[in-house]
Amino acid sequence: MSVNRKKVDVICEFSRDGTIIPIKIRTADEDGEYQTYMIKGYRTLTGQGTRTLPDGVYVNDETLIFECNIIVFGIRKLIRLYYKTDEHYWVMTAGK
Numbered sequence: 001m002s003v004n005r006k007k008v009d010v011i012c013e014f015s016r017d018g019t020i021i022p023i024k025i026r027t028a029d030e031d032g033e034y035q036t037y038m039i040k041g042y043r044t045l046t047g048q049g050t051r052t053l054p055d056g057v058y059v060n061d062e063t064l065i066f067e068c069n070i071i072v073f074g075i076r077k078l079i080r081l082y083y084k085t086d087e088h089y090w091v092m093t094a095g096k
Contacts, residue, residue, distance in 0.1 A: 005057070008092045010081060022066050022081055025092060037070040045080075054095040057082055 009026040026036045030036040045053075052058045057080070059065060064083035070077055082091045 005091050008081070008090050009012060010083070010090045020068055020083075022068060025068075025070070025079075025081070025090075027092065037072065040069045040071060042066045042068040042077070053080070057079060057091070059095060062086060 006027060011023045011026075013021050013023055015021060022039050022042055024036055024038045025038070026034055029035050043066070045067055046063070047061055051062040053065070059082065062085045064081075064085065066081040068079050068081055070079060071090075073095075077094060081094045082093075084091070
């Protein structure tokens, strides 16, 4: 399965126990203009072992994974955010 992967900026906050909470993402659209989207809900998929997820991204226990809901033009969309701790960048994939 070929899924579009895109590097994004992610704003997060941390709970008192150190858990990361994604708050919003920022990404450039096809015209190069930055768009910001608030994360309306998420669940973490981190720490479930080494595997390839349905969107084709290979992860391990060091990869932070969040399945998030955002609103784009009034429509709720499901995205996945991946943070590669060893490479220090965020990647987003979008579901259908």
